[in-house]
């Protein structure tokens with residue numbers, strides 16, 4: 464079954480709790496919290512206080528995507544604030560095993576992300592150690608970008624490695640995921656779909672948009 468992870472970066476922060484509840488009503492499976500430090504990516508976003516605010520509002524797991532140069536610094540605050548899983552980038556932790564084990568010792572799930580220009584071969588050896596691989600389908604930093612078409616072949620290759628090395632590992636895609644692109648990513652082997660603009664900017668509303676994306680991903684799944 465595909466999982467839809469609404470990226471709250473695109474939500475209306477004046478009513479964040481309500482916005483998240485709308486996605487939950489549409490069948491969203493987890494909340495994707497984009498944390499940006501202005502160094503690893505050219506933008507600033509949010510910190511653990513947002514998880515703290517959301518924790519009592521939703522039963523969905525809070526997935527924290529650390530787009531930061533020093534991810535280890537922030538883990539404890541996010542754990543105290545109710546985070547359920549962490550994703551960090553192989554670009555900033557080229558030897559990630561210690562960090563993976565540290566996150567596990569905190570009782571949290573762990574994901575490894577790679578940007579669109581990062582050699583996915585370097586991700587392969589860590590697949591047995593992680594719960595989730597995140598194949599970025601845009602360069603991180605901003606919502607509302609276009610899906611990079613070359614991502615599809617990368618998703619297909621990572622899925623093949625996951626089948627061979629750790630079938631329980633999830634394969635997430637993030638960036639430009641909408642009704643036009645989700646089927647392609649799903650058919651290539653992705654099973655977790657981060658979507659911001661396509662959900663919170665949808666004319667039909669966040670509930671219907673979440674359900675529609677879920678249906679499209681399920682229909683295209685291989």
Ligand SMILES: O=C(CO)[C@@H](O)[C@H](O)COP(=O)(O)O
Nearest residue numbers: 603604605606607639659660
């Ligand atoms: O991590 C990022 C951006 O850096 C993403 O999670 C975006 O927030 C996805 O936004 P859309 O492309 O779906 O608008």
